[in-house]
Structures are given as structure tokens and as C-alpha cells.
Amino acid sequence: MVAYKTKMVERISLPAREQREQNLESAGYNAFNLDADDVFVDLLTDSGTGAMSDAQWAALVRGDEAYAGSRSFDELESAVGDVMGFDHVVPAHQGRGAENVLYGALLEEGDVVPNNTHFDTTRAHVANQGADPVDCPVPSAHDPDVTAPFKGNFSLERGRELVDEVGADSVPVVVQTITNNSAAGQPVSVENTRRVRAFADEIDARFVIDACRFAENAYFVKQREEEFAAASIAEIAHEQLGYADAVVMSGKKDGLVNAGGFVATDDARLYERSRQRAILYEGFPTYGGMAGRDVAALAVGLREAVDSEYLADRIEQIEEFGSLLEAAGVPIYRPVGGHAVYLDAGAALSHLPDEAFPGQALVCELYREGGVRGVELGSFAFPDTDRPELVRLAVPRRTYHREHFEHVADTVEAVLEKGESVPGLELATEPEMPEIRHFTAELEPLS
Known part of the structure; x- marks a missing residue:
């Protein structure tokens, strides 16, 4: 319907x-x-190309364009806390801006970064820091004809092989992308996220979730993961994202807006490092390269995305x-x-x-x-x-x-x-x- x-x-x-x-x-x-x-029909990307709701357009009109201390930022911070469960938010002009902020704060030359599958800008930002992006998809991810519920999962077997090859000290960050865009938009199970969290703890690495399509992923979890059949989309999203130390988000996907993104975390030290880097590359921490009206529309969009x-x-x-x-x-x-x-x-x-x-x-x-x-x-x-x-x-x-x-x-x-x-x-x-x-x-x- x-x-x-x-x-x-x-x-x-x-x-x-x-x-x-x-x-x-x-x-x-x-x-x-x-x-x-x-x-005629433009299917190049779903990033920032969708139609906003009447509530989002109303938020645009009410947006607060203050350089510092914007009311619109307070609305975004509240939405991220309610929908995703994180206390600290660093806004950016879009997802790749948020990637620059986060990976610039986390990575250095010679690091190795496993991901279920890196997408193009993620791979580029990791490489731009002098680190090596390594894909760890499950074997079925590259077979278009295999039917399985969670072909987007992170392969723990491949991740551990990688750590054996390069050493745990070389892997400061483990990333999981939900849904897995480079693996045909396939979803990731909450159980797999739990196991990746445990894997990151084993090697003393931070766990980052690329949450661009977190709501769509939660929908598939509800349909396919028995544990969550009776849970709401919002509850599933909160649970899955809660295993991460930080999330990097393009608001142009499941934020339902045409511009914007952010880094979110509960780690106070990582928040401060990201915030300072954002000032250098994005803008003041309460607008992050977005107009206040776009910040306001993103706050509304995050709530609509889990409907x-x-x-x-x-x-x-x-x-x-x-x-x-x-x-x-x-x-x-x-x-x-x-x-x-x-x-x-x-x-x-x-x-x-x-x-x-x-x-x-x-x-x-x-x-x-x-x-x-x-x-x-x-x-x-x-x-x-x-x-x-x-x-x-x-x-x-x-x-x-x-x-x-x-x-x-x-x-x-x-x-x-x-x-x-x-x-x-x-x-x-x-x-x-x-x-x-x-x-x-x-x-x-x-x-």
C-alpha cells in the first residue's frame, strides 16, 4: 500500500x-x-535524490541559521539520540564529509581496515589516510544466484584471517556497512553485528557502523531474523546501532534529505577529536557544512525513516x-x-x-x-x-x-x-x- x-x-x-x-x-x-x-529515468543513485515530506519542507522554513548554538542542531541531536541512541553528534555536509572527519580522526599510515564491503568513497577515505581497505564479505555476497537472508554480513572468518596476516595492532578500526551497498544492497543481521562487536573487542579495535541505510536494514531484520519478528523498526535500529562505538551517516539516504550527514558516538574522546577535525574541514560543530534548514529537515527525516x-x-x-x-x-x-x-x-x-x-x-x-x-x-x-x-x-x-x-x-x-x-x-x-x-x-x- x-x-x-x-x-x-x-x-x-x-x-x-x-x-x-x-x-x-x-x-x-x-x-x-x-x-x-x-x-528520462534517473537511477544513478538514491543519495539525496528523493522527495521530502511536507513535515520536512515545513522544517526547512523553520530552520535556524545561527552560526553557533542553532536550534536546528538541538533538534538533530535529539533525533539522533532517540532514533539511533548516541549522545554526541558531529554534523557534516554529507556522508563523505563525515567519513573524512571520522577516518581522519581514527586512522594513520599503515593501518588496515576490514569492512564487510567498502563502498567507493569509504575505500577512498581509508586509502587517503594511508591505510589499507580490505573487504570481508561472506562467500555468498558475490554470487547473484544464491538465495540467503543476510548476504551483506561481515565474514568473521576472513576478518580473523586478516588479523593473523597483519597483526591486531595494525587493525585499529573494524567497519560494518548496513545495508551492504557494494554487495547489492544486501542486509546485515543483528546477530552478525553482535559477533563483529565481539571481534573488535578481541583485537582492541573500535567498531564503526556505516549507517546510511540503517532503517532499510532494520526492516529486513524484522522480516528475516526470528528474534526480532515482534520488535518495531525503531527498536531494531536502536539495538543494532548500539553495538557500535561510532556511526558514520549520509543523511541523503535514510535521513531522507537532499544534503547532510554526521558522525555520532558515545565516546567522549572520539567526539572531541572528530569535532575539532570537523571545524577544520566542515564548519562549526552545530551546523557542519549544512544550512540550518537542512539540519532541521534531517532531524525530521531520521524519525520518518523508521516508520x-x-x-x-x-x-x-x-x-x-x-x-x-x-x-x-x-x-x-x-x-x-x-x-x-x-x-x-x-x-x-x-x-x-x-x-x-x-x-x-x-x-x-x-x-x-x-x-x-x-x-x-x-x-x-x-x-x-x-x-x-x-x-x-x-x-x-x-x-x-x-x-x-x-x-x-x-x-x-x-x-x-x-x-x-x-x-x-x-x-x-x-x-x-x-x-x-x-x-x-x-x-x-x-x-
Whole structure:
């Protein structure tokens, strides 16, 4: 059942095919370089692209723009305490700003950081501190065809192997990302979080949860983890996040806003170190690079994110989208996650080897065929990692409807009908930092 109604609309249009061809070439065959006005259905990311509620828009009007001691910050601090259970909050302009603040306070040259799976900016921020990001996914995470309830879990076996390899002193931080974006948005069980907490204690490391999609994860826990079948979403979120020493949060996901993020912790010393670093890189500790109005909207959004009706509508929409794609014969990653459907580009374009970037080739063909923008999360986005060739179709919150998803399914079906005529790609230019090359690199079709 849809839990909201539309109060505002935006006109969109599909450019002519010839124009889409030109746009793709001008963008260097990189969807990040396309103008949003030239995209018909934009599934590049769910980060900051959703629709806010009337209560959030009202909060924008009431936002307090004071440089220091803002009332809006008090509202955010209260919301984080009530929803997530942490006393101390350090706001940032968005999630990667919060990552810079936290990992800059925790890491130094030569450290090793295990994570169930690092996403792009997390991997880049760890590397930027001179540390080594290491993925510790469970074996099923990289198999699109395995059905399991918590394929996003952290592999304790791999984590302990890593500690044996490098020594506990080299691992000051253990990270768990919920849901696991790089593993097709798969959820993480509370039991796994408990075990990772114990693992961090064993090696005297801090335990950090990347909580960008904590509410969506809690919904899956309620559905799939028997212990929590009778618990509320808010209770589950509070329980799971409570095992962490700190959380890093992009408010642009389960904060339901277009800008903002934060670090939250109960550790007074870590809070003070993070707060001082935030002053240097983000802004004063009561606004952190956000306008006061955005801080106020985030405070409202955090509370809305744990509403069971909103989450049921959100997750059911993603599942319906996945079913439409499967009905069109499109190979997808199963089970479907909470914020996106991931296409199995390796299976869809099996004639292309990994070095021809089949995922990026599929991204380009989706735009060429139907003006649909997705993002590659395979060998182009994550070079030198052992990850499947996936294309993420991330769904903005409270934004698109079934007709949009039907168009996307028709588009993918039409692309797959082209078969081996879909060309691979090669790099033409790329930046120096490989962890973020997919944002700005340009490619060209293989002849």
C-alpha cells in the first residue's frame, strides 16, 4: 500500500535517440558526465535524490541559521539520540564529509581496515589516510544466484584471517556497512553485528557502523531474523546501532534529505577529536557544512525513516521493480536489496570479458536505448577487486512510480535483444586516484 500522496510534480522528457547518442559520446561514455535534464529515468543513485515530506519542507522554513548554538542542531541531536541512541553528534555536509572527519580522526599510515564491503568513497577515505581497505564479505555476497537472508554480513572468518596476516595492532578500526551497498544492497543481521562487536573487542579495535541505510536494514531484520519478528523498526535500529562505538551517516539516504550527514558516538574522546577535525574541514560543530534548514529537515527525516508504513512501501516498490525486470528476462541479483535492483551485467553481456567493462557497456546502452541512467559497480568502479560485474539501478525515495519502472524494464529487455552487437569499452582518460576513477574517467567503444 502506498503510504503517501503527491503534492508537487516535475516535468520530464525523453530526448530523441540521436540526441542521446550525441550526449553519450560527449559524456565520454560515463553516465556521471550526463546532464540530468537529458535523463528520462534517473537511477544513478538514491543519495539525496528523493522527495521530502511536507513535515520536512515545513522544517526547512523553520530552520535556524545561527552560526553557533542553532536550534536546528538541538533538534538533530535529539533525533539522533532517540532514533539511533548516541549522545554526541558531529554534523557534516554529507556522508563523505563525515567519513573524512571520522577516518581522519581514527586512522594513520599503515593501518588496515576490514569492512564487510567498502563502498567507493569509504575505500577512498581509508586509502587517503594511508591505510589499507580490505573487504570481508561472506562467500555468498558475490554470487547473484544464491538465495540467503543476510548476504551483506561481515565474514568473521576472513576478518580473523586478516588479523593473523597483519597483526591486531595494525587493525585499529573494524567497519560494518548496513545495508551492504557494494554487495547489492544486501542486509546485515543483528546477530552478525553482535559477533563483529565481539571481534573488535578481541583485537582492541573500535567498531564503526556505516549507517546510511540503517532503517532499510532494520526492516529486513524484522522480516528475516526470528528474534526480532515482534520488535518495531525503531527498536531494531536502536539495538543494532548500539553495538557500535561510532556511526558514520549520509543523511541523503535514510535521513531522507537532499544534503547532510554526521558522525555520532558515545565516546567522549572520539567526539572531541572528530569535532575539532570537523571545524577544520566542515564548519562549526552545530551546523557542519549544512544550512540550518537542512539540519532541521534531517532531524525530521531520521524519525520518518523508521516508520513501518513508509519502509514497507519503499521495500515493496524495490521488490516490484525487480519482478518487472525478471519478467522481462533480465538477469538480476537475488534477493533484491532495499534501495536498488542490481543487474548481473556479466550474465547479460556474457560476450564481453571483464576488461571490456561489461557493466559500463550496459550502463551506456540503457541510456542510449531509453534515457535511463544507472551506475556500474564492477571492474570499472572497483579496479583490482574481486567483485561481480553489476549495474545498480538505485531508486530515489518517494519519487518514481510503476510506469517509470515498466519503462526501465522495457529498456533493459530491448538492450539484451541486441546480444553480442553491444560493444565493450576501454579507458580513454582516468584520474590519479583509482578508488574514485568512475566518477570522472572517460571511455570509448572498442573497435
